[in-house]
Amino acid sequence: MPEPATPATPVTFPPAFLWGAATSAYQIEGAVREGGRTPSIWDTFSHTPGKTAGGEHGDIAVDHYHRYRDDVAMMAGLGLNAYRFSISWSRVQPTGRGPAVQVGLDFYRRLVDELLAVGIKPAVTLYHWDLPQELEDAGGWPERDTADRFAEYAQIVGEALGDRVEQWITLNEPWCSAFLGYASGVHAPGRTDPAASLKAAHHLNLAHGLATSALRSAMPARNSVALSLNSSVVRPVSQDPADLAAARKIDDLANGVFHGPILHGAYPESLFAATELITDWSYVEDGDLRAINQPLDALGLNYYTPALVSAADNDLSGPRADGHGASQFSPWPGADDVAFHQTPGERTEMGWSIDPTGLHELIMRYTREAPGLPLYITENGAAYDDKPDPDGRVHDPERISYLHGHLAAVRRAVSDGADVRGYYLWSLMDNFEWAYGYEKRFGAVYVDYGTLARTPKSSALWYGQAARTGTLPPVAVAE
Numbered sequence: 001m002p003e004p005a006t007p008a009t010p011v012t013f014p015p016a017f018l019w020g021a022a023t024s025a026y027q028i029e030g031a032v033r034e035g036g037r038t039p040s041i042w043d044t045f046s047h048t049p050g051k052t053a054g055g056e057h058g059d060i061a062v063d064h065y066h067r068y069r070d071d072v073a074m075m076a077g078l079g080l081n082a083y084r085f086s087i088s089w090s091r092v093q094p095t096g097r098g099p100a101v102q103v104g105l106d107f108y109r110r111l112v113d114e115l116l117a118v119g120i121k122p123a124v125t126l127y128h129w130d131l132p133q134e135l136e137d138a139g140g141w142p143e144r145d146t147a148d149r150f151a152e153y154a155q156i157v158g159e160a161l162g163d164r165v166e167q168w169i170t171l172n173e174p175w176c177s178a179f180l181g182y183a184s185g186v187h188a189p190g191r192t193d194p195a196a197s198l199k200a201a202h203h204l205n206l207a208h209g210l211a212t213s214a215l216r217s218a219m220p221a222r223n224s225v226a227l228s229l230n231s232s233v234v235r236p237v238s239q240d241p242a243d244l245a246a247a248r249k250i251d252d253l254a255n256g257v258f259h260g261p262i263l264h265g266a267y268p269e270s271l272f273a274a275t276e277l278i279t280d281w282s283y284v285e286d287g288d289l290r291a292i293n294q295p296l297d298a299l300g301l302n303y304y305t306p307a308l309v310s311a312a313d314n315d316l317s318g319p320r321a322d323g324h325g326a327s328q329f330s331p332w333p334g335a336d337d338v339a340f341h342q343t344p345g346e347r348t349e350m351g352w353s354i355d356p357t358g359l360h361e362l363i364m365r366y367t368r369e370a371p372g373l374p375l376y377i378t379e380n381g382a383a384y385d386d387k388p389d390p391d392g393r394v395h396d397p398e399r400i401s402y403l404h405g406h407l408a409a410v411r412r413a414v415s416d417g418a419d420v421r422g423y424y425l426w427s428l429m430d431n432f433e434w435a436y437g438y439e440k441r442f443g444a445v446y447v448d449y450g451t452l453a454r455t456p457k458s459s460a461l462w463y464g465q466a467a468r469t470g471t472l473p474p475v476a477v478a479e
């Protein structure tokens, strides 16, 4: 349920709190053939008929590659003090191996300099799902060599930007890369092979560990290295042991598969048991877990909605309701005995239920599981069917209410002892929402896809006021 938004009780954040917005390269940059860039798996996938809504792709996206100066000025005008973006691997190392392309790195150097000049703190994500196609052709994430290639790429980017970027994120949402990319196939590269998806998950973990070491060797020690997980808040429909076991299984497949090795140096035994008919995990080699379990400086949490599950024999009637797109193949290997349910209450345009209590729960979980590790909410936001009024303004009160509820939940977690240091709204502006094409608008800034003109929605003005004052404005302030 949304947290009550009462103007009478101001919600104020610590002075050093980062108020950011987030984007990713393929979703906003466009310019896919400029500066020596070659195709990533998302170029290939989105140009394959039937893979994205309306056959849409990121060839132009919102043309941030050419408009980045205006976009940075827009963020500064709103009052944001942080910006999280990702690097296109294919721009920097087009084939995924070998020497760096300076033109590609120069784009990010200019972007970072522009941000720093207006007092916006950059946070770089090295991998937000856009693997160079040549690496997929060589086997992709199920192949061990991809992890080594990623470490090499991390070293290159760390050396190029480490002097001016303090905050680093290795991977964004490796769950999506592994399970939507290789199991359900609704994301690039579109494979539907459960065994390959678990192998991909392990090699993504290894890539994170090796890249963390590479970044540390390439950059000043003051820099912070983290990763962003879309850890699920998994709730059972009842306390029945079968439903509890279902929730436990999904928790292992959503969370334990990553935070087990990364934070604790081991995969959960229950994950091995759940997946024993699919894989024997023999690709986990001696030394891998040590390489993966690197000390981190922070952890990024991406949160949108909780998952409600039961043992499958409670309800096999409806379609899978896990909110991860339409596919006859499950993104949950070994969990055919689990059913996903629609959670009650209001929903966003993605069909995702709105529940800020899940964000509070997630933050408190990681506060307990990783004591002492600073947390950042590296993504949170909502898609709505925004349209300009006749006066050209875009009013999105639902998004303001969503942001208010979730930011209030973050503040409540801080009061409860969590060390949350910043929040990055997803997303700065409307952009390419992967398999959904451009039909889902997550932006605080509206983009007219005909002209590519940007118009801050009322939520952007509301959020900017929060950023400038450190206090959440009442929900009606920007209307």
Ligand code: IFM
Pocket: 024, 027, 173, 302, 379, 426, 433, 442
């Ligand atoms: O747009 C995506 C983003 O790329 C990763 N996290 C979820 C967002 C909304 O679906």
